Amino acid sequence: MAEAVAVRDLVVNFGERAALGPVSFTLAEGSITALVGRSGAGKTTLLRCLAGLLAPSRGEVKMLRGQGRPRIGYVFQDARLLPWLSVAGNVAFGLTHLPRAERREAVAKALAQVGLSGWAHARPGELSGGMAQRVAIARALARAPDLLLLDEPFSALDAFTRRHLQEELRLLLHRVRLTVVFITHDLDEAIALGDRLLVMAGPPGRIVADLPVSDTGGALLKRQVLALLEGSGEEALQSPTLRVLAAHAG
Amino acid sequence: MSLSSLPSVSTARSTASLTADAAALPPRAERFGRALLGSLLPLCLLALWALASRQGWIGRDLLPSPGDVLRTTETLVLSGALFHHLAATLARMLAGFLIGAAAASLLGALAGSSVLVHASLDPLIQGLRSVPSIAWVPLFVLWFGIFEASKIALIAVGVFFPIYLNLASALARTDSRWDELAAVCERGRLARFFLIALPASLPAYITGLRSGLGLGWMFVAAAELMGASQGLGFLLTDGEQTGRPETVLTAIVIFALCGRASDRALAALAARLAWR
Structure with missing residues (x-):
């Protein structure tokens, strides 16, 4: 699949405090990427950079598809x-x-x-x-x-409504074939809606795993991500689980 | 499953409509009860006033009976004098209100939407606000003469401050989350002002207009007391100087009715315009 977005060495500092980065990744056209991670892992900062709401301190977000200024759809x-x-x-x-x-x-x-x-x-x-x-x-x-961004769109809803909307959104996203990045704290939602998980840890926020979601093995993937998130930063990067996952993702 | 089949979806509209209806139009009995409760104290005071007059607790040269006031009102209406004075007061009030509101709206919009304008304009306006309004009278008389212009200027000053303050502060406090929405929707400064900041500030602006209107009625009375040959304020001084307290009370009641009616009219207009 052709690449739609390239994020290169993106760094965000709030004053003296490093909030994000450096992070680099690309998004394939029509892909649905879930950003998961603990609070403070830089997910919203990354999403706001993708939307152009926040100027990075270093690095760039490059839209590779579409003519002229890329159009962003953002769900808060x-x-x-x-x-x-x-x-x-x-x-x-x-x-x-x-x-x-x-x-x-x-x-x-x-x-x-x-x-x-x-x-x-x-x-x-x-x-x-x-x-x-x-x-x-x-x-x-x-x-x-050109890029649809969703920042925990269902977090304020009750569980019943959330479950229904997740299912409806899943069908809708697969129908419209847009390039999508969404944040969620719900791993089931990430696995159900996404075809790729970017697992973030921090601060400062970094991508500690880049995992494809296959049609099977969702439960295993969930266990693996949970194991990953239980460790923090460098520890997680050194974990055998991550090495396995990284090899799988590669 | 389709989203439209969710129970929350199918019932939400009727529930919301019911809630909105309940807020906009209370049941008849409740409205009647509220009106009755609101009338109780004024009716008691009226009865006490009538009793005090009848029993001679207070001399009629100080406090005439409600009947005397009604008879005076009737005489003023039949002679056409009341309409003459009322028209003069309303014309001054309308001119002063429109000038004060227009100036306040323009400057409030500028100060509320530009930090630079706010920083340069607001200290001056806050300083002028602390000047007792009646202190402007000699200056206005010197500048505009003793006739209509000075009275209208005084009313405009009274109307100006609450409208300016409400609008400027509401615009300055517009939720920054709307700015994010406008940014992702690629809306420019004009759209942000007219589609976001202005409607968001409308409830506070209308509160300012109503406060300004209330102050306008105070200032029109003050302006006409300064020296006028017509108007409800003139009726007040005329009643005082000729020893006719019933004329004074008639003018006070007409002032109260005008103030209340104009406020209700503005509130009704606001209910059509404002989103909240």
């Missing part, structure tokens, strides 16, 4: 809907690059993709948490992004 932890706009207005918020007629079509299509066609004129205050998060996903999808 909270739905972050503008309460004074309708659902359709929120989805259209990132579509200024489209003419009006195409914008309407893109909004209708994105809302249909997340099962909210009948809610275009509703206000965000009328939506449940799960529905609001689906509108946020529709807003990101409507942009037809």
